Amino acid sequence: MTSIKDIAKKAGVSISTVSYALNGSERIMKETAERILAIADELGYVPHGAARRLKKRESMLVGIYLTNYGGHFYGSLLQGVKDELNRRGYDLIVCSGMRSHRLIPERTFDGTIVLDSEFTDEELLDYAERGHKLVVLDRELAHPHINQVLLDNKAGASLAMEHLLEQGYERIYVVGGPEDAYDARQRLRAVRQVMDRSPGTEFRMIPGSFQKKSGYAAGKTIADEYDRPSGVFCLNDEMAIGLYEYLEEHTSLQVGEHVHLIGFDNIEPGRYMRPKLATIDYSLTKWGAVAAEQLLKLIDGEPLEPERVYVRLVEGGSVRPLPDKKQEQPN
Amino acid sequence: MTSIKDIAKKAGVSISTVSYALNGSERIMKETAERILAIADELGYVPHGAARRLKKRESMLVGIYLTNYGGHFYGSLLQGVKDELNRRGYDLIVCSGMRSHRLIPERTFDGTIVLDSEFTDEELLDYAERGHKLVVLDRELAHPHINQVLLDNKAGASLAMEHLLEQGYERIYVVGGPEDAYDARQRLRAVRQVMDRSPGTEFRMIPGSFQKKSGYAAGKTIADEYDRPSGVFCLNDEMAIGLYEYLEEHTSLQVGEHVHLIGFDNIEPGRYMRPKLATIDYSLTKWGAVAAEQLLKLIDGEPLEPERVYVRLVEGGSVRPLPDKKQEQPN
DNA sequence: AATCGTATTCGAAACGTTTCGATAAAACGC
DNA sequence: GCGTTTTATCGAAACGTTTCGAATACGATT
Incomplete structure (x- = not known):
């Protein structure tokens, strides 16, 4: 796989220069940047996700956990979450099942939305305690890193x-x-x-x-x-x-x-x-959108206002x- | 966050020893291992996913892309995929939308299942060419890294x-x-x-x-x-x-x-x-399970036999x- | 007592990035 | 033409793991 090193070699510059160019930094000369970008393109370079996440300590990924994929329930909820996240540059990842809980403490996501009775309150509080940001849709949980968006x-x-x-x-x-x-x-x-x-x-x-x-x-x-x-x-x-x-x-x-x-x-x-x-x-789409919005606020450290989703007959x-x-x- | 270093310090051993202990290697003495495990546990240690994936060059993650989350279509398909993957130690991650295509070339997954018309054939062939393993459910594509499981x-x-x-x-x-x-x-x-x-x-x-x-x-x-x-x-x-x-x-x-x-x-x-x-x-669950199975074979480099899923009135x-x-x- | 073998632990490099601080070169003021 | 600032680039460390090869310790063999 082609890495930043290959580009550096081919362009005759250092890897730091390549990195700056790739990230559109002002520091480097316009022409150099263009040359580097061209080479990166030619080589089909795509940054290695894990490497970048390791260094940057953020993934621009949000996880959502559901009890199961079935039912008619989730489609529009997910759509609502996803649209809101995408608007802000995040991607959504849908998970189900105990096994994949590990992804949370492994720091795969920048934050997580939970609508999944397979999580215990203790488990979620533990993640929050480790610094993970959570929005819960199916319980009330008091913690500075947790917010809830509850249905009425x-x-x-x-x-x-x-x-x-x-x-x-x-x-x-x-x-x-x-x-x-x-x-x-x-x-x-x-x-x-x-x-x-x-x-x-x-x-x-x-x-x-x-x-x-x-x-x-x-x-x-x-x-x-x-x-x-x-x-x-x-x-x-x-x-x-x-x-x-x-x-x-x-x-x-x-x-x-x-x-x-x-x-x-x-x-x-x-x-x-x-x-x-x-x-x-009730609008599942809106529920999802509100949940996403709250989570992003939590990630950005903004003050949170608890939200509620209204219903009608x-x-x-x-x-x-x-x-x-x-x-x-x-x- | 607590890392392997913290454990090493607390246990008075080197980080490599901790790593071996954590991974259950035979090399290290039983008592030392137990002591390290205990400390890791006490510190609430969970390995950093990105770091580990960077080094190991595998994620034990499989992605699946769907055109949208809605419809009544996907529930049992996903269930089928997930169960089969879990059985083999992999986790499933569900994605939708162009934006998240990036996760593939970023090497987030060890392999990917595609049932999503938003991908072009060229795009998929490009990923395959980079070495990514793919199972496609909605097209025929000839490439050594691609297999298809088609409905009849x-x-x-x-x-x-x-x-x-x-x-x-x-x-x-x-x-x-x-x-x-x-x-x-x-x-x-x-x-x-x-x-x-x-x-x-x-x-x-x-x-x-x-x-x-x-x-x-x-x-x-x-x-x-x-x-x-x-x-x-x-x-x-x-x-x-x-x-x-x-x-x-x-x-x-x-x-x-x-x-x-x-x-x-x-x-x-x-x-x-x-x-x-x-x-x-047709059995969506089975379709999913077969797709998962084929993908794992592809990942393991096993020879692949194209599969077909049958239908009934x-x-x-x-x-x-x-x-x-x-x-x-x-x- | 010198040598060997085995069991256990360690040091260091590597994975692919980002980013701080330094350096070199060019442009400026006088 | 000398200090000074600015601009463009570079080197190296760091993120948290894994893993190779080496080092150490210790008992067994000669």
Whole structure:
């Protein structure tokens, strides 16, 4: 491979001169610089990343960790992060899995975004303690090197519950999420608050894991004890889709008719469901962009202002008013 | 940050001894090694990635480039690649966008998998010429440092077309893909072959871009000239879903009744469409695993056997026989 | 006691950059 | 034509590792 030395030899100058020329320093004469650039080009020179990173102690690389690559979740989030980073000269690197955690303490990135429950809080605090800059999207963590950009889970869950309540069902099911997941806990807390102030309605909790199959299982539970139209709030869309699938495959219950279903996340497949899945939407792209922005501030040592990402209700045919209630309360 | 030097000082040995100890060399005494390891641990030592890569001239990192992070396409592919790589001690790094192409000639990875039309053939050949090892998933490229793992696009497209033909429609639309995309060209070639040997049927080509919106536009074309039940083969599912959406939103034409739709890729949202989207399936996970395996062989300098990934038809309610034809040809 | 072999440790060079401080050469003021 | 400043280039050290060849120590062999 051609290195800076080869260029120096061919141009008859020292390697430091080449380095300055390559980096566009003012110190060296314009003509010399041009000659060097030309030779570098001719030789197809590209600097050795590791060497440069070792010396400069920065990589212009940002890592992002996700629990898994699957799901419909991540595409636009990543896009948001990447666009913002590129604008500032950084590149994004996507990682998944415990194995690759090592890249962080090995100082591969200048900073890291985490949306990955495989990290423990301790682990992240340890990296921060070593000086690594982090933005976390799935937990709250107090450390000068960590910032968080959190979704307004509580507002979203309240929105969803209230939407169901407005339709007038007598029973509402809530399909939960993993107990250790921050967003699940937040959503659930809001759910409980809404429950507490709505005494007339019967609420039932069904455990869930945020995965499609747990929604599927919840579908069975609900179908088995079905006796009248009910509302169902799945703490994410993935489970709502699983639930829909169960009803479709094994029962004659209609979503939007017998079972009124709302999810959370507004993932794409929900939009193709028929009837369309009601859900809570937030801009993943924006979430990503804000996360990137915060991380760059952290890297530059700028003061950080914690950020929050807002949510909104998206109605869909999967939740419809009870016909009789509609008559009773025409507004 | 704590380096090997700090350990050496604390342990009262030379840095080379520390290095050997850390790497588990036989050369050094067991007790010394243990003492060094303990100190390293106590100091929270993690080797500096860039330094190590510079010296060792290998990174144990594999890059994969995708055109974009979105779509439903990539999740299981990435999973397949990652699992296979991890098994062999490598880590996977996902990249997207021109900007990050630089990571390849900068020698960040030991090898790279490409499924990204933003690379030109020349660019890839240039990297190969520099000694970089590549596996390409979206083109054919002859070079000793490049291997390809190709999908059997032709077989898939034939399967799709024949499935439509068997149902007995008099007209079949084909929604195309980008002209410069290898897979689109392959699929189209097979389509043409099937057309040529099926003279009784009327075929119409509609241009497409592999993106949802072009399917949507094709939906309009088809609806505008609708006069009898027709088959439609969209060269990928994404477009098929767009087409479905158009019909749903703007017409009373029913998929599986008036318009008989088949796609290609078996992406997840197609499975939630109602009626379910008929499509061509292949194991993305396996495709990824094979690609990873081939790349590792390339890195190890093992002889490579070109690989191919097979496809199968997945039937769905979006394609149904014509009722009268069914009577005519009961088998 | 001199030699050898083996086991353990060490010193130094190297990987490919960047960058500080020095040097040499040219331009300036007087 | 002498000091002084400016401009362009260079040498060398450093970043944190790995690894080759050498050095040391020590017991065993003669």
